[in-house]
Amino acid sequence: xxxxxxxxxxxxxxxxxxxxxxxxxxxxxxxxxxxxxxxxxxxxxxxxxxxxxxxxxxxxxxxxxxxxxxxxxxxxxxxxxxxxxxxxxxxxxxxxxxxxxxxxxxxxxxxxxxxxxxxxx
Amino acid sequence: xxxxxxxxxxxxxxxxxxxxxxxxxxxxxxxxxxxxxxxxxxxxxxxxxxxxxxxxxxxxxxxxxxxxxxxxxxxxxxxxxxxxxxxxxxxxxxxxxxxxxxxxxxxxx
Numbered sequence: 001x002x003x004x005x006x007x008x009x010x011x012x013x014x015x016x017x018x019x020x021x022x023x024x025x026x027x028x029x030x031x032x033x034x035x036x037x038x039x040x041x042x043x044x045x046x047x048x049x050x051x052x053x054x055x056x057x058x059x060x061x062x063x064x065x066x067x068x069x070x071x072x073x074x075x076x077x078x079x080x081x082x083x084x085x086x087x088x089x090x091x092x093x094x095x096x097x098x099x100x101x102x103x104x105x106x107x108x109x110x111x112x113x114x115x116x117x118x119x120x121x
Numbered sequence: 122x123x124x125x126x127x128x129x130x131x132x133x134x135x136x137x138x139x140x141x142x143x144x145x146x147x148x149x150x151x152x153x154x155x156x157x158x159x160x161x162x163x164x165x166x167x168x169x170x171x172x173x174x175x176x177x178x179x180x181x182x183x184x185x186x187x188x189x190x191x192x193x194x195x196x197x198x199x200x201x202x203x204x205x206x207x208x209x210x211x212x213x214x215x216x217x218x219x220x221x222x223x224x225x226x227x228x229x230x
Contacts, residue, residue, distance in 0.1 A: 037219075039221075046208065046221055046222070046223045046224045047157075047159075047165065047208055047210075047221040047224075048221065049210075049218070049219050049220065049221065052217060052219075054217075058217075060216050060217045060218055062218070063122050063218070064122075096164055096165075098164075102170075104214045104217055105153075105170070105171065105212070106153075106210075106212035106217060106219045107155045107167055107170045107171075107210075107212070108155075108157075108165070108167060109167055109176070111164035111165060111166075112164065113164060114164055
């Protein structure tokens with residue numbers, strides 16, 4: 001059974017760095033064609049893709065947020081970590097991690113439940 | 122970056138109605154277009170991939186079509202459980218990036 005679960009702080013202060021962890025089970029991050037993305041959704045708004053990491057450790061980032069994002073993985077722990085620097089109240093959102101099992105055909109077949117992060121002083 | 126314009130932003134239809142949502146890309150994306158359903162408080166669910174392929178286990182009343190810049194998502198007979206927001210999502214391989222449309226909220230009239 002494939003599952004993904006996000007974890008991290010529920011509240012961060014402006015200018016702080018956010019670190020989120022996605023722990024996966026039911027598949028290996030080292031399997032060919034596997035990858036994990038981070039996607040966020042501000043309250044009442046649309047989905048926004050943030051970053052992706054592939055099984056070969058190739059990474060890609062949203063153009064608009066690239067300077068603030070870092071994605072990495074620890075295959076032995078089945079975890080994908082996203083850091084976002086210089087947090088602002090507009091970054092308040094539910095953050096999801098999602099799996100791609102189709103290589104460079106970027107479609108998400110499994111999602112985590114999401115974690116709401118609020119940015120406030 | 123490729124922009125996705127999804128319309129309408131919301132619609133209201135009766136049970137049994139045919140519902141159509143469109144998504145337009147700012148440039149040719151071939152068939153690199155997926156559709157998701159998101160119910161309130163839940164994560165999105167993949168319905169259609171590569172413009173017209175039905176994901177395993179998804180009811181056949183959902184369908185997709187299109188290529189290039191113009192795409193259509195259809196619910197052939199709206200059911201009460203289809204109340205949700207629907208998103209299109211395009212992707213590119215070089216480099217591997219993607220964009221979501223703005224979403225369409227579907228309600229029952």
